[in-house]
Amino acid sequence: MTPGFARVGVVALRVVRQLKRDRRTIGLIVFAPIVLMILFGYALSGEMSGIALGLVDEGGHALLRQHIESIPDYEILYLGSESDAERLIGEAQLDGAVLLSPDGVRVLLDASSLQISGAIAAAVQAGAGRETAAKAGQKGAGPITTRYIFGYDLEMMDTVGPAILGLVVFFFTFINAAIAFIRERAQGSLEKFMVSPLSRLEMVSGYVLGFSLFTVLQSATTLFVVTAFFGVPLKGSPLTAMMVVVLLGAGALVLGCFFSNFARSEFQVVQFIPLIITPQIVLCGIWWPLQSVPEVIRPFSYILPLTYAADALRAVMLRGAGVTDILYPDLLALGLFFLVFFTAATMMLRREVA
């Protein structure tokens, strides 16, 4: 059957009318993301848990080095020279660096995060104190000099913000879509569609169209909040960023439609959250880089749409990437995800009836 665009439009219009009237859902679509962003924003503007520390060892401080290496929080990068360390701090690759030489200890710190700087300075002091105690009577650790470097102020929120934007849209679209389809089934309209000229393809397409209008709204508000309130840079085009979000939202919609087949009530839809949403949060590389995801489960990261959306949004917002830069693999993967679940959702509707 050729899809009737008029009928797709009829379904889309109805979806929009319904959502428009559902004030609580509108509230959720617009304000919940803002609240979430603010919450994440404040929680994450502070310190990082994994401190990246550069180490330049020119000898003479074995004990101090041992002490620093033994602190589990630190990811230590061994460097050849002070200028390397300085450059990396400037690029926000490192939070600080320690230079050990027989003449003394020099500490370079990133001025943008006082908590991290303080933590590093304290660790060096503690290590030096041990050294002094061990070498009692001999010459001390030597003077410790500290220098601050004003690097680019890239807070955690900057790297996480774009990904959270995707997460928030994904989450709400998935839940709303799954519930909408549960209702179609419960109130009998789905069965009525089956006995009408409306094809399954047209029906799902209509939903995608109707919901996408709201995803656009949602992506615009969240984009505004992360950039205006939290100063997350938006170097690329906001339209490109919104396009990524809308594509992700379309994927979440068909996923919700697909999974609505496995739920009997709205209550059960909510139970999908830990099953469908949480893995994406954990594995998409927002909080922990994909490299830190154990290799056994890493393939899962690469089939989850949020992984690609997060990557694409970071590229657009932080590096100013254009559409062609994120076409492969991100947009392609998101498009593929949408198509696979669009097909699956359409086919599941058929099976339901037979």
Add this chain to the structure above:
Amino acid sequence: MAMGGAGPAIYARGISKSFGRQRVLDGLSVQIPSGITYCLLGANGSGKTTFIRAAVGLLRLDGGELSVLGRPVGEVGKIYSQIGYMTQHKALYPDLTVQENMEFYAGLYGLTKKEREERMSDLLQMVDLAAQKGRLAGALSGGMYQRLSLACTLIHQPRLLLLDEPTVGVDPRLRQSFWEYFNRLAEDGKTVLITTHLMDEAEKCRRVGYMRAGRMAAEGSPEEILSLAGLSPILKLWLAGQQEAAALLTAEGYPATVREGVVLVELRDRSSVKEILALVEPLDMRLVEPTLEEAFVLLAEER
């Protein structure tokens, strides 16, 4: 009839369908002629809804032959625009207004704006919801909701209407107007198939089918069903000396019994009323016509 020469709207021969071990349709055969109102009666679980769902292609039959509007049921998808299907679920959107619900269904069937507006005002009149046009469907009473659901089913003027319990919760006055409307549709050559629990509604239909355990237990016009059950009108007589009167009447060939102080005479021939009255001279009398309900109870007991 207007659709003279047309074949049956629905033709079923020996159709069967099981859900698990339960046989819901058990070799059902029935012909529903075009252009009439047809009532499908039967207790819950007798297979009425399953039959309708099979006729619109929502179920795959285990066996038998089924055709709808002249097409085998496998092709029924091609003629969905000619079918109006109203399920027991109302299939309405509570967060849309009455008008928006109707517009939505009109849109699915590709009606033009002009067609839509015309039919909407007609149907809203018929279901008495014109004043509620702008109200949210969710705010309507149960009966109004039901009426809106019917209006949405009729918006595309289907040739074949399959209505599963359309009059539940509708008050008697409106039910009357529904039936007038259904009969008008039938006069226009449309076929209206209705399931109901209400016997008095069945009597308003041209034909009645009584389903039991997935089969047609009795089928025909209401009059045919009554005679099939062998039911005669009952003459109720109020008089003194009931036992003696009953014995006398029975002896004269008018079978009579006494129940709650009233003599009940089975009237096999209506013209014998005069003779009966001459025999016993009652204080008062009343003629009670048999009901379909009694007929079905009787038919159900016989099997």
